[in-house]
Amino acid sequence: MTRKQRRLILIGGGLSVLAIAVALMLNAFRDSIVFFNSPSDVVEKHVEPGTRIRLGGLVKDGSLVRGNNLSVRFAVTDGKTEIPVTYSGVLPDLFRERQGVVAEGALDGGGVFNADTILAKHDETYMPKEVADALKKSGHWKDDYAQRAAMPIGGGGSK
Amino acid sequence: MIPELGHYALMLALGLALIQGIMPVVGTRTNDPVLMSIAAPAALAQFAFVATAFTALAVSYVTSDFSVLNVYENSNTQMPLIYRLTSIWGNHEGSMMLWVSILTFFGALVAGFGANLPMVLKANALAVQAWIAAAFEFFILMTSNPFVRIANAPFEGQDLNPILQDPGLAFHPPMLYLGYVGFSIAFSFAIAALLEGRIDAAWARWVRPWVLGAWMCLTLGIAGGSYWAYYELGWGGFWFWDPVENASLMPWLAGTALLHSAVVMEKRGALKVWTILLAILTFSLSLIGTFLVRSGVLTSVHAFAVDPRRGIFILGILVVFIGGALSLYAWRAPLLKQGGLFAPISREGALVFNNLFLTTACATVLIGTLYPLALEALTGAKISVGPPFFNLTFGPLFIPLMAVMPFGPLMGWKRGDLLGAAQRLLAAAMLAALATAAAFALEHGGPVLAPIGVGVAVFVMAGAVTDIVERTLILRVPFRAALRRALGLPRSAWGTAFAHFGMGVTLMGIVGVTAWGSERIAEVKPGASLDISHYRVTFDGTFNRAGSNYRDVVGRFTVHRLNGEMIGNMQPSRRAFPDRNMATTEAALMSRGVSQLYISIGDPNKDGSVPVRLYFKPYVLMIWLGAGIMFCGGGLSLSDRRLRVGAPRPAKPRAALQPAE
Numbered sequence: 001m002t003r004k005q006r007r008l009i010l011i012g013g014g015l016s017v018l019a020i021a022v023a024l025m026l027n028a029f030r031d032s033i034v035f036f037n038s039p040s041d042v043v044e045k046h047v048e049p050g051t052r053i054r055l056g057g058l059v060k061d062g063s064l065v066r067g068n069n070l071s072v073r074f075a076v077t078d079g080k081t082e083i084p085v086t087y088s089g090v091l092p093d094l095f096r097e098r099q100g101v102v103a104e105g106a107l108d109g110g111g112v113f114n115a116d117t118i119l120a121k122h123d124e125t126y127m128p129k130e131v132a133d134a135l136k137k138s139g140h141w142k143d144d145y146a147q148r149a150a151m152p153i154g155g156g157g158s159k
Numbered sequence: 160m161i162p163e164l165g166h167y168a169l170m171l172a173l174g175l176a177l178i179q180g181i182m183p184v185v186g187t188r189t190n191d192p193v194l195m196s197i198a199a200p201a202a203l204a205q206f207a208f209v210a211t212a213f214t215a216l217a218v219s220y221v222t223s224d225f226s227v228l229n230v231y232e233n234s235n236t237q238m239p240l241i242y243r244l245t246s247i248w249g250n251h252e253g254s255m256m257l258w259v260s261i262l263t264f265f266g267a268l269v270a271g272f273g274a275n276l277p278m279v280l281k282a283n284a285l286a287v288q289a290w291i292a293a294a295f296e297f298f299i300l301m302t303s304n305p306f307v308r309i310a311n312a313p314f315e316g317q318d319l320n321p322i323l324q325d326p327g328l329a330f331h332p333p334m335l336y337l338g339y340v341g342f343s344i345a346f347s348f349a350i351a352a353l354l355e356g357r358i359d360a361a362w363a364r365w366v367r368p369w370v371l372g373a374w375m376c377l378t379l380g381i382a383g384g385s386y387w388a389y390y391e392l393g394w395g396g397f398w399f400w401d402p403v404e405n406a407s408l409m410p411w412l413a414g415t416a417l418l419h420s421a422v423v424m425e426k427r428g429a430l431k432v433w434t435i436l437l438a439i440l441t442f443s444l445s446l447i448g449t450f451l452v453r454s455g456v457l458t459s460v461h462a463f464a465v466d467p468r469r470g471i472f473i474l475g476i477l478v479v480f481i482g483g484a485l486s487l488y489a490w491r492a493p494l495l496k497q498g499g500l501f502a503p504i505s506r507e508g509a510l511v512f513n514n515l516f517l518t519t520a521c522a523t524v525l526i527g528t529l530y531p532l533a534l535e536a537l538t539g540a541k542i543s544v545g546p547p548f549f550n551l552t553f554g555p556l557f558i559p560l561m562a563v564m565p566f567g568p569l570m571g572w573k574r575g576d577l578l579g580a581a582q583r584l585l586a587a588a589m590l591a592a593l594a595t596a597a598a599f600a601l602e603h604g605g606p607v608l609a610p611i612g613v614g615v616a617v618f619v620m621a622g623a624v625t626d627i628v629e630r631t632l633i634l635r636v637p638f639r640a641a642l643r644r645a646l647g648l649p650r651s652a653w654g655t656a657f658a659h660f661g662m663g664v665t666l667m668g669i670v671g672v673t674a675w676g677s678e679r680i681a682e683v684k685p686g687a688s689l690d691i692s693h694y695r696v697t698f699d700g701t702f703n704r705a706g707s708n709y710r711d712v713v714g715r716f717t718v719h720r721l722n723g724e725m726i727g728n729m730q731p732s733r734r735a736f737p738d739r740n741m742a743t744t745e746a747a748l749m750s751r752g753v754s755q756l757y758i759s760i761g762d763p764n765k766d767g768s769v770p771v772r773l774y775f776k777p778y779v780l781m782i783w784l785g786a787g788i789m790f791c792g793g794g795l796s797l798s799d800r801r802l803r804v805g806a807p808r809p810a811k812p813r814a815a816l817q818p819a820e
Contacts, residue, residue, distance in 0.1 A: 009503050014515055021519045021556060025526060028551035029544075036541030054543055070682050070770050089680055090761045090770045093322075093393065093742050104543075 034104065039081040042107070049107045055083060055115070056102040064097055076101060076113070087115040162227050165215025166306040172208035172263070173296040175201050179266075179289035183282035187355070195278055198285035199270035205292065206267035213247075213260045216305050220247050226312035229253060229305040235318040235738055237708035242324050248332045249323045251453060251469075252305035257333065258449070259295045261340045265369075266292065269344060276365060283351030284344075291343055294476045302469045318708065318738040327387035335380030335407055339445040341373025342414055346442035349435045350484060353491040363425035363434065368797055370421060370438075374414045375793035381407050382786030393744030393759040395774045397672070397782055400549045405528040406448030412521035413441040416514045423510050427572060429501060432492050433514070439488060443481040444521070450477050451528070505575040509567035516560040523552040561615050561666060565622020568655055569629065583629055587621035602675050609674030616670060619663030623656045654796025658789045665785030668753070671778025679773040684766070692775040694726070694756060695719045701763055709736045711745070714760045714769055718749060726751075731758045753780040 036054040037047060047053055060082055063075035070089055074097075075082045085103050095101060095118060103115035179201035186194025216229070220243050225231040233250045234243050247253040266288040273281050299305070348366045352358040384407065389397045398404060417437040423430045450473045501507040527544045535541055565587060569580040595614035602609070628634060630648055633641040679689045688697035699715040711732040718726045731747035746759040754777045761770035 003500060006500065006503065010511065013503075013512075017515050017519050017556075021523055021552065024552045024555055025523055025548075028527075028548045029530075032545060032547035032551065034543045034545060036543060054541075066764075070680060090394075090759075090772055093744055 038078045039076055039083045040078055042083060043081050049109050052106050054102055054104045055113055059097050059099055059101050061097050083113050085113045085115050087118055092118055161215050161218050162306040165212040168208045168211040172205050173293060175205040176289045176293035176296060179205060180286050180293055183286045187279050187282050195282035198282045202266040202270035202285050206263040209260050209263040213256050216256055217247055225316050226308050228307045228309050231313055231316045233319050235316040235708060239707055241329060242319060245329045246319045249319050252303045255299050255303050256305055258336055261336050262292050262343060265341060265344055279355055280351050283354050284347040287347035287350045298472050302472050321736040321739055321741050321743045322391055325391055327383055331380055331383040331387055334376050334383055338373050338377025338380050339410060341369060341376060342410060342442040342445050344369035345438040349438035353487050356491055356494045358431050358495050360425055360428045363421045367421045370418050371793050371797050374418055375790050377411050378786050379790050381411060382783045386783050390746050390748060393746055395757045400546045402528045403452050405524050406451045409444040409521050409524055410441055410448060412517050413444050416517040417441050419510045419513050423507050427507055429507060432495055436488060439484045446477050446480060502574045504577050506570045506572045509570050512563055516556055520553055520556040558615060561619050564619055564659055568626045584622055584625055587618055587625045590621045591618035606674055609670055612670035616663050616667035620660050623660035627656045649799055651796045651799040654792045657792030657795055661785040661788030661792055664781050664788055668778045668781030672776050675777045677775045682768050682770050684768040689773050691773055693721055695721055696773055709734045712763060716758055729758050731760045733762055753778050755779050
């Protein structure tokens with residue numbers, strides 16, 4: 001076998017594997033992509049009932065209702081719009097009212113979001129206000145602390 | 160005082176890195192052996208200073224010096240000592256310190272043990288290593304300084320994120336970083352070879368142990384992270400196709416390909432240019448992984464604090480190193496001499512097949528990981544590419560690779576005998592067919608493809624055994640003779656067999672737990688029980704328990720077989736951390752052979768009932784067991800004589816001191 005033939009086989013084999021991979025990916029992209037929406041997006045974009053989406057926002061204060069057999073209801077809000085969500089199962093550790101949450105599922109005909117997966121943010125850094133002030137005085141204040149301190153959780157002392 | 164010492168040591172290390180990065184290259188250009196010989200002592204000294212800085216940070220953590228902002232934010236006097244130590248890398252600044260420490264550690268190893276390297280190659284490689292180190296040391300000093308102080312030291316620290324307070328975290332990040340950063344050596348050698356414009360089979364022999372070591376650590380690091388997620392996140396998944404996980408899988412795939420192509424280069428002198436490219440790509444993927452995890456473009460447990468300046472800085476490092484390396488490759492690679500000929504059906508051909516599929520699979524993971532980021536940057540649309548995408552792309556590419564894997568070691572170099580290999584694998588294939596049939600007959604439900612997956616896994620395992628059987632002739636010659644042959648086999652042959660066998664074991668675990676795992680999610684009152692698989696799990700009630708910096712609400716469960724025989728107790732808990740105002744789920748695991756029962760509970764209700772997730776995870780332990788076997792295989796291969804002894808010196812040190820061209 002000549003060098004040229006050998007190279008042709010190599011290139012041909014490589015290209016065909018690549019072609020298969022591209023076909024697999026295009027196919028997978030068509031079926032398995034989920035868009036992320038805030039409650040306002042859902043209303044503005046008129047997301048169709050039955051379309052799988054991720055809904056993200058804050059769990060509205062006082063909206064969490066636990067039903068029978070692990071079913072829960074709560075509302076996800078972004079300050080402007082809120083959407084009622086139902087879910088059945090054990091909520092993640094960091095799920096809390098006034099805390100960020102992402103729910104995956106679909107809207108039903110009545111505008112209620114039926115979630116089958118709930119993801120709560122993993123990270124929970126916060127800084128008590130007193131320490132934030134101390135840092136400002138000492139000149140070690142950075143803008144990202146302001147974001148952390150503004151996060152609607154913790155705040156020290158609440159056990 | 161100690162933090163300032165660390166800070167100062169880090170600055171000195173940066174200065175040394177600049178010297179180490181510039182002087183030796185000037186030396187290789189001007190043919191000045193004195194300048195070239197600066198590289199090794201500079202690398203050793205740089206490591207000493209970075210190690211000093213890291214130790215200073217560690218001392219601050221151990222002594223709970225809350226005047227150091229980083230310690231205050233991530234540690235707490237109530238934490239056990241082990242977690243105060245692991246807190247060092249449980250945050251952005253400290254983990255970058257660990258990254259640089261490991262990088263300079265590897266540089267020092269090359270400097271210390273590279274006595275038989277050609278002078279020019281060693282000088283250039285250490286210089287490239289210093290460029291990377293300088294970039295990251297500069298990054299730490301400018302944007303992520305762990306030694307920043309607070310004027311009025313608080314009385315108590317804020318504690319480490321509770322889900323990171325776990326023994327698994329003592330070992331997962333350092334292993335992962337040893338892997339990531341270990342590939343930097345291959346990268347530096349590749350760039351050095353391109354700078355010099357000269358490469359030969361000995362290059363592969365020098366680089367292979369580093370790649371092998373890095374690959375071993377990365378294998379264990381990924382497995383450790385997967386096991387941690389499995390028991391700590393409370394819902395029993397072992398792999399989520401989370402971008403951060405993909406970030407560690409991509410270098411592993413590319414590194415595995417590099418490991419195999421380097422064999423071809425070492426033994427046959429072929430695939431040189433491709434191996435160089437793979438070396439560059441593997442470390443580039445490690446850098447991309449670092450960028451994805453550290454820049455805050457992803458929201459995950461690993462994205463600590465989000466600071467846009469850091470993201471841009473790391474992106475800059477990324478562009479310079481990856482772009483620079485690939486440009487250099489495009490410019491210089493044509494100068495490198497092409498390697499030898501081989502037929503498509505041969506050991507080389509099989510390894511090319513391996514490389515083709517591994518790199519393509521790696522590319523699909525890369526695209527699946529980056530596509531959402533690119534789309535958001537371009538159109539603002541936020542999407543998630545989840546497990547279905549990867550199952551549909553990665554799976555179909557990986558299964559054929561697995562099915563072909565047993566053929567590789569049975570083929571001869573240069574020209575292989577496919578029919579002969581197939582004949583020798585007949586027993587393995589029959590075993591695989593038997594396993595497929597058994598899986599069909601014994602396990603009910605699950606996807607149709609699962610028995611085929613079992614068949615492939617058994618084929619891979621049996622194929623690895625076949626390889627050893629064929630080499631030792633154990634079935635044909637007397638046992639003592641076979642034993643002698645077994646002892647005489649190169650350890651790298653054993654390494655290959657072990658690593659391939661381990662891959663089969665892991666695949667078996669993945670297929671088993673995915674196809675036949677079962678779960679029960681319910682609210683149970685004390686005294687009630689749930690049945691799962693062959694077991695009955697009874698909830699006896701809860702009790703409270705206090706730990707050093709947490710309080711547990713523990714659920715007591717008794718496990719019986721369905722025929723009534725009691726097996727044992729399981730005690731999952733909800734763990735509350737008052738300092739962080741956070742709770743974690745501590746799952747309880749009970750191993751039955753390689754399968755596990757898994758219970759996690761939620762917060763108890765007022766009537767005494769608790770939400771329970773009960774899983775039966777068949778074969779799940781094989782996933783990590785397989786990774787352990789792969790690690791051992793790597794270790795065996797690393798102890799092979801030809802790597803221990805190192806590459807032979809050329810009889811005359813010709814060309815070593817000539818200019819590069």
